[in-house]
Amino acid sequence: MKRRTFIQNASLTGIGVVAGAAALSCKDEKDSTTQASSRSNSAAMIATIPVVIATWNVPTSTAKAWEVLQEGKSALEAIEQGCMVEEANAEGQSVGIGGLPDRDGKVTLDACIMNKHGDYGAVVCMQNIVHPISVARKVMEDTPHVIFAGKGAEEYAVSIGFKRENLLTESSKKAWEKWRKTSLYKPIINIENHDTIGMLAIDKNGDISGGCTTSGLAYKMAGRVGDSAIIGSGLFIDNEIGGATATGLGEEVLKTVGSFLIVELMRQGKSPQEACEEAIGRIIKKTPVFKDFQVGYIAVNKAGETGAYCIHEGFTMMQYQNNENENIPVDFYNKA
Ligand code: GLY
Numbered sequence: 451m452k453r454r455t456f457i458q459n460a461s462l463t464g465i466g467v468v469a470g471a472a473a474l475s476c477k478d479e480k481d482s483t484t485q486a487s488s489r490s491n492s493a494a495m496i497a498t499i500p501v502v503i504a505t506w507n508v509p510t511s512t513a514k515a516w517e518v519l520q521e522g523k524s525a526l527e528a529i530e531q532g533c534m535v536e537e538a539n540a541e542g543q544s545v546g547i548g549g550l551p552d553r554d555g556k557v558t559l560d561a562c563i564m565n566k567h568g569d570y571g572a573v574v575c576m577q578n579i580v581h582p583i584s585v586a587r588k589v590m591e592d593t594p595h596v597i598f599a600g601k602g603a604e605e606y607a608v609s610i611g612f613k614r615e616n617l618l619t620e621s622s623k624k625a626w627e628k629w630r631k632t633s634l635y636k637p638i639i640n641i642e643n644h645d646t647i648g649m650l651a652i653d654k655n656g657d658i659s660g661g662c663t664t665s666g667l668a669y670k671m672a673g674r675v676g677d678s679a680i681i682g683s684g685l686f687i688d689n690e691i692g693g694a695t696a697t698g699l700g701e702e703v704l705k706t707v708g709s710f711l712i713v714e715l716m717r718q719g720k721s722p723q724e725a726c727e728e729a730i731g732r733i734i735k736k737t738p739v740f741k742d743f744q745v746g747y748i749a750v751n752k753a754g755e756t757g758a759y760c761i762h763e764g765f766t767m768m769q770y771q772n773n774e775n776e777n778i779p780v781d782f783y784n785k786a
Contacts, residue, residue: 497754499656502528502770504649505697505748507777511535512770515651525651525659526565526587533561533583533661536647540619544645547580548619549665551626552672557617560679561586561663564687570596572679576603578614583663585612586679597679617665629669646678648685648695650750658750660685660693667700676700682710691717692752694725697765698745706732712749722749722757730759730783746780759783 500519502512515532519525537546544550551557561582562572571590573582574597585607589598598606608614618626646664653659662685664678677700678684684700686709687693694712696703703709708729715725726747734740746760748767758767758780765780 496772497756498772499652499754500525500654500771501750501754501756502532502649502651502768503748503750503756503758504532504768505647505695505746505765506645506768507766508536508647508768509775509777510539511647511649512768513775515649516770516775519651519653522654524566524655525653525657526563528651528653529563529649529659529661530583530587532649532651533647533663534581537581537583537663543622543625543668544665545647545663546582546665547615547617548622549617550622550668551618551665552670552674553630554672555618555623555626556672557622557665558672559617559663559665560675560684561661562679562681562685563587563590563659563661564681564685564693565590565659566657566687566689568688570681572597572681573599573603573607574675574679575600575673576607578604578617579607579612580615580617581612583661586661596681599675626669646676646684646697646700648678648697648748650687650693650695650748652750652752652754656752658687658689658693658752660687660695662695677703677708680704682707684709686710686713688713688717690752692722692750694722694729694747694749696745696747698760699743702733702737702743702745706736708733708745708747712747716749716751722751722755723759724757725749726757726759730761734761734783741784748780 502515511532514535515528518528518531540548549557558575559582560574563586564570571586573585648662650660662678666676683704685695694709712725712729744762746765748758750756760782762784763782767778
């Protein structure tokens with residue numbers, strides 16, 4: 451997947467914006483400020499399982515996850531294999547190989563995974579390993595710990611059979627070299643914008659798992675870790691309730707523990723759509739400069755109803771449900 455421009459000025463003229471991407475609950479029908487495309491809306495009205503949703507336009511990732519679910523395998527297996535597709539895509543500049551590097555030219559990856567038991571595994575700031583989602587799963591399943599960082603994560607991965615590979619592709623290196631010529635120390639808005647892959651799945655047994663994987667903020671300071679691998683922020687699953695995952699400026703997601711918040715709001719009776727909107731609302735309320743950055747959430751509840759919301763136009767959600775793999779523009783806050 452190509453890096454997308456998240457900025458509020460991005461023009462998506464002509465694309466029907468789905469109210470909350472998939473406001474599956476009919477009671478959530480939106481007013482005339484948002485228009486559901488008829489195809490998306492018709493699919494959106496039928497909440498069924500299995501279901502896979504993911505941040506951004508990653509049809510091959512959701513298709514892989516769906517294929518795994520159709521084989522009768524677990525949501526956890528679907529999440530790992532679905533995320534691996536994008537991690538292996540060297541064209542994508544925000545996840546796995548080809549990710550844009552930090553200011554020093556190093557590609558550092560964050561990822562986490564959660565299963566139906568609420569178990570969690572993560573790696574942060576890991577270099578030279580293409581599939582951080584798989585290492586995160588190993589951390590969860592095979593170690594007494596939950597997060598491995600930096601060199602320790604890499605050494606652990608190698609010790610269990612992962613190969614070291616150069617993750618900095620020629621095009622990402624060129625982009626970094628260009629950025630270095632003009633860069634300011636201060637973060638630059640368009641550089642803050644990137645596209646993590648967060649994925650949520652429910653299998654035929656109704657069990658929920660999720661994963662989140664990213665190379666993080668382009669040209670970040672060395673050692674910076676975002677929300678994606680942090681439980682409750684980039685991802686949260688409660689098999690009794692549902693799951694949520696995030697994309698966008700990790701610092702803002704971390705400060706509001708967004709994914710946990712969404713799951714707790716669903717526990718209190720909110721739809722996935724309402725919960726995502728409230729989580730974005732918390733950021734808007736406490737961060738006056740929200741016009742300068744993007745955050746997007748997607749969520750699913752136990753019934754297979756989905757929702758999504760973001761700050762600025764341009765975010766989309768993949769949804770594979772009822773045998774249809776759709777990329778759905780997500781409704782957004784900043785309509786000014
Ligand atoms: N949301 C990914 C990051 O901020 O690193």
